[in-house]
Amino acid sequence: MAETPSSEPIIVCRSVNKWFGNFHVLKDVELTVQPQEVVVIIGPSGSGKSTFIRCINRLEEHQEGTIIVDGIELSHDVRNIAAIRSEIGMVFQQFNLFPHLTVMQNVTLAPRYVRRQPRRVTDQVALQLLDRVGIPEQARKYPGQLSGGQQQRVAIARALAMQPKIMLFDEPTSALDPEMIKEVLDVMKELAQSGMTMLVVTHEMSFAREVADRIVFFDEGRIVEIGTPEHFFTNPQHERTKLFLSQIL
Amino acid sequence: MRGSYSDSDFYVAPSTPPPSRRPPITTVGPLGWAKQNLFSSVTNTLATLLTAVVVGALLWAFFSWAIRSAQWSVVFNNLRVIMAGFYNRDEIWRIQITAAILLFLSGLSIGIWGAITRGAFLGVVVTVAVILLVPLIGATIPEPSAYVLIEPERTPSNVTFLGQEGDEITFGVEPLTSPSDAGIPLGFIEQKSRTEWSTQSRAITSGELDPSNYNLVLSVRLLDAAEAPVSADGEPAQVSSTPDNPGGSQTVTLAKTGWYELEVTRDDEANDTNAGYAWLRIKGVELFSSAQDDQTARIDEYGPPPGGDRVLFAEEDAFRFEGTRTFAEFISLQVAPFFNKLALPAVIAALLFFNGWTIGHLGKREQPVRRLALIAWAISPVAIYLVLAGIPGSHFLPSVPPANWGGLLLTLLLTIVGIVASFPLGVALALGRRSDLPAIKWTCTLFIEMVRGVPLITILFMAKLIVPFFWSGLANIDLTVRMMIGVTLFSAAYVAENVRGGLQIIPKGQLEAARALGMNPMLTTTLIVLPQALRAVIPALVGQFISLFKDTSLVAVVGLFELVGIVDTIVSGQPIYRPYQREAYIFIAIIYFVISYAMSGVSYRLEASGAGSVRKMR
Numbered sequence: 008m009a010e011t012p013s014s015e016p017i018i019v020c021r022s023v024n025k026w027f028g029n030f031h032v033l034k035d036v037e038l039t040v041q042p043q044e045v046v047v048i049i050g051p052s053g054s055g056k057s058t059f060i061r062c063i064n065r066l067e068e069h070q071e072g073t074i075i076v077d078g079i080e081l082s083h084d085v086r087n088i089a090a091i092r093s094e095i096g097m098v099f100q101q102f103n104l105f106p107h108l109t110v111m112q113n114v115t116l117a118p119r120y121v122r123r124q125p126r127r128v129t130d131q132v133a134l135q136l137l138d139r140v141g142i143p144e145q146a147r148k149y150p151g152q153l154s155g156g157q158q159q160r161v162a163i164a165r166a167l168a169m170q171p172k173i174m175l176f177d178e179p180t181s182a183l184d185p186e187m188i189k190e191v192l193d194v195m196k197e198l199a200q201s202g203m204t205m206l207v208v209t210h211e212m213s214f215a216r217e218v219a220d221r222i223v224f225f226d227e228g229r230i231v232e233i234g235t236p237e238h239f240f241t242n243p244q245h246e247r248t249k250l251f252l253s254q255i256l
Numbered sequence: 257m258r259g260s261y262s263d264s265d266f267y268v269a270p271s272t273p274p275p276s277r278r279p280p281i282t283t284v285g286p287l288g289w290a291k292q293n294l295f296s297s298v299t300n301t302l303a304t305l306l307t308a309v310v311v312g313a314l315l316w317a318f319f320s321w322a323i324r325s326a327q328w329s330v331v332f333n334n335l336r337v338i339m340a341g342f343y344n345r346d347e348i349w350r351i352q353i354t355a356a357i358l359l360f361l362s363g364l365s366i367g368i369w370g371a372i373t374r375g376a377f378l379g380v381v382v383t384v385a386v387i388l389l390v391p392l393i394g395a396t397i398p399e400p401s402a403y404v405l406i407e408p409e410r411t412p413s414n415v416t417f418l419g420q421e422g423d424e425i426t427f428g429v430e431p432l433t434s435p436s437d438a439g440i441p442l443g444f445i446e447q448k449s450r451t452e453w454s455t456q457s458r459a460i461t462s463g464e465l466d467p468s469n470y471n472l473v474l475s476v477r478l479l480d481a482a483e484a485p486v487s488a489d490g491e492p493a494q495v496s497s498t499p500d501n502p503g504g505s506q507t508v509t510l511a512k513t514g515w516y517e518l519e520v521t522r523d524d525e526a527n528d529t530n531a532g533y534a535w536l537r538i539k540g541v542e543l544f545s546s547a548q549d550d551q552t553a554r555i556d557e558y559g560p561p562p563g564g565d566r567v568l569f570a571e572e573d574a575f576r577f578e579g580t581r582t583f584a585e586f587i588s589l590q591v592a593p594f595f596n597k598l599a600l601p602a603v604i605a606a607l608l609f610f611n612g613w614t615i616g617h618l619g620k621r622e623q624p625v626r627r628l629a630l631i632a633w634a635i636s637p638v639a640i641y642l643v644l645a646g647i648p649g650s651h652f653l654p655s656v657p658p659a660n661w662g663g664l665l666l667t668l669l670l671t672i673v674g675i676v677a678s679f680p681l682g683v684a685l686a687l688g689r690r691s692d693l694p695a696i697k698w699t700c701t702l703f704i705e706m707v708r709g710v711p712l713i714t715i716l717f718m719a720k721l722i723v724p725f726f727w728s729g730l731a732n733i734d735l736t737v738r739m740m741i742g743v744t745l746f747s748a749a750y751v752a753e754n755v756r757g758g759l760q761i762i763p764k765g766q767l768e769a770a771r772a773l774g775m776n777p778m779l780t781t782t783l784i785v786l787p788q789a790l791r792a793v794i795p796a797l798v799g800q801f802i803s804l805f806k807d808t809s810l811v812a813v814v815g816l817f818e819l820v821g822i823v824d825t826i827v828s829g830q831p832i833y834r835p836y837q838r839e840a841y842i843f844i845a846i847i848y849f850v851i852s853y854a855m856s857g858v859s860y861r862l863e864a865s866g867a868g869s870v871r872k873m874r
Contacts, residue, residue: 064772066768066771066772089774089776092771092772092773092774093774095772096772097769097772099765099768099769101763101765103763103765103766103768103769104769105766105769105770105784105788106788107787107788107791116773116775116783117773117774117775120775120779120783121773121774121775121779162769165773166772166773169773169774
C-alpha cells in the first residue's frame, strides 16, 4: 500500500518541534503517511511518540514546523482544527468512554450533535459498528458494566462513527489484561485490512510485524529509524534500534 | 509409619447424605442480627444498653408531656395562619387551587416519567386512612367534665353550648365544704377563674378560709335556644342547691340539635352572706375550637347563640384542661380535631394526585400527553404567581400583596424560588469561575467569595435597607421579592462552589476524547461535563438546598412572617396562646423535619438512578 505513489500523502509532517516548558519533546520530526497505510510507532517510554500523534489532531499544539492533514494545515484557525478532527478518529490508552452514557449513546453522541445526523441514521450506523467490533449485545449497557477489552472496542466504534479517514491509536492495549489484548488487536487488524489509514503507538511487536506497512522508531523526541517490518526486525541499522530490540525480543 | 490401624481409624459415609438443617436460631433473623450488631462484645453491649436507656428516658419524657399535658390546640386553632399567614381570608381558595394544580401535575409527571414504589404508595394510603379514622375514633370517646367555679364575689356566668340530638348530658352542683375538696378536679376548668381559684384553694388548705361555713343558695336550669326550659321526664331540668340540701345533679337526653344554655342563678336575697364555693359540673358537652373560622362556621350552621352579654361559650380558649390526660383523651381532644380539619383536604389531595398519576401512567407512551405535561410545568410558575398575587383591579382575582403572604406558604415560595433560580445561576458561576477569560473568571470569583464571606442575615438586611438607599427605584420592589433575590444570590454562591467541586472530578481524558470527536466546548460542557459533575454533587447540592429551606426562617428577622415569624406572632401576640410556645414550635419543627427528610430521600433516589448505579470513574 505504501507502494502506491500515485495518491497524495494524507499526513505530512515537516520538521515538527515541540517543547513542554523548556523540555524539547519533539525534535525535527519528519513523516509522510500515504492513504490506507498502517504506520506503527514504537519506542521507549517518554520518547515523544504519544505526543507526536496527539499533535496530529491537535490535542497538543506543536510550536514549529508544519503538519498537513488531508490537505489542511494545522493552525490556530478553529475551523481548520474542527475540520481536521472530524477526519481523524482517536483511541486512547484509558478508553475515555463517557461513563454516564450507554454504549449506544457513546457511539451516537458525536454523529448526532457534531454531524447533526438524524437519530434514525446514527442508531443504525452505531449498531453496524458495534456488530463490526463484535459486541452488538452490549448496546444498552453502561461502560462500567463492560470488561476493559469491550470498553476499548466501544471506543473504537465511537471513533469510527464519525467516519474518519485516519485513525490514531495511542497505546490501545496497554491498560488491558493480557487475555483481552487479542480481541482489541483483532478488531484493529480487521480495520487495517479494510483499508483504513492508521497511526498506531503500541508495544505489541507481533502486531507491528504482522500489520504494519512501515515501522517508525522514536527515541528522545526524534525519529531514529523508519522501515518495513522485515527490514526493521531482521536488519535494524541504528545502534539505538538494535539496543531497543535486543531489550524486548 | 505407625503400621497398625484400628477399625475406628477408617470411615465410609452412609450412601445418602444427612438432610440439610436450619442454622441455629441465634445466628439468623432479628435475633442473629441483634447478637451480631448490638451485643457483639462487652463494650458494644454496654453502649447499646446505655444508649437505649438515654434515648428511652428522653422519649418517655417527651411523649408523656406531649400526650398528658401539652395543649396542641394552639396549632389547630391557628392552622390557617400557620399555613398561609395573613393571606386574605376570602382568597384562601387560591392557595388551595395552587396546591391542587401542583399535586395534579406531580401525579401526572410521576405517572409519565417516574415510578411510585410500593412502599410510598402504601405510605400514602395508610396516612390517608389514619387521617380519616382518627376523628371517628375520637368521636366515640366521651369528653371529660367541664367545671365552672361558683364564687361568693362573682355573679356566676351562664354556660352556652351546642348539643346534638340524642346527646346525654349531666349537669350538677358540687359544693366545696371541706378542705379536702380544695384540689382541682380532673377535667376542663373555666380558665378565667383559675388564678383566683388557686388563691382560694391555697387559702382553704392553709386554714385561712373555712369552707365548712357553707351557705350557698343556687339553682341551675337548662334552657333551649328559645330560652324555654327543657324538661326531663315531665319535670323541668333543674338542679337546686341550698345549705340544708347541698348539691345535686340532673341527667337530660337532648331532644333536638342546637344551642342550649345553662342558666345559673344565685339567690342573693335568700340569705345575706351567701358564703361558700361550689363547682358547676357539666358532663357530655363538647368543647369547641375557639378559632374564628370555626366560630363563624358554627353560627352559619346553628344560628347565633342565645343569651345575653354574660354568655360563656363552651369554647376551648375559655377552658383549660387540668389533671393528667389519658391516651384516649389525648386522641379525642388533641389529635381528632386536628385530623378532622385535615380529613377533607387530605382525601382531595390524594384523589387529585392519583388522578394525575393514572392519566400519566396510561398516557405514558402518548406524545401529546407528555408534551402537555411539559407545557403545563413550563407555564405553571407564571400561572401560580398570577393566582397567588392576583391581578390589580380584577374583580375575580383581586390582588393580594406579597406582604400578606406568610406561614408555610411563604417558606415554600422562598425555598422553591431560591432553588429554581439559584441552581442555574450557581452552575453559570461555577463555569464562569473556570473560564479562560480573566474578566469573567475574576467577576465570578469575586461574587462567590464576597457572598460566602458574609452571613445570610447580612445579605437580607442589605436587601431590605441598603439597596434601596443606593437606588431609590428598588425601594418600590416588594420586600418579599427582595428577600427572594437575597436568598437566591446567597444560595447561588454555595451552589457554584459545590458544582465547581463536581467539575474537577471529570477526568481530563474524557475532555480529550470529546475534543477528538470534534465536539466544541459548548457541547462538551452540556453533554459530557455537566451531567456527570452535577450527578456527583447531588448530595452536596441537596444539602445546600435543605439548608436554604431552613435558612428561609431568617427572613423573620427582617419582618416577614414565614413559618417561624408567624408562630412568633401567634404565641406572643395572642395572650391565650402565650403558655403554649413549646407546642407551637415543636409543630413547625416537625414540618421542617418532614420536608427536609423528604428532600434528602429524593436525593438518594436521584443518586441511585440511571447510570449512577453502575457508573465507574476511570
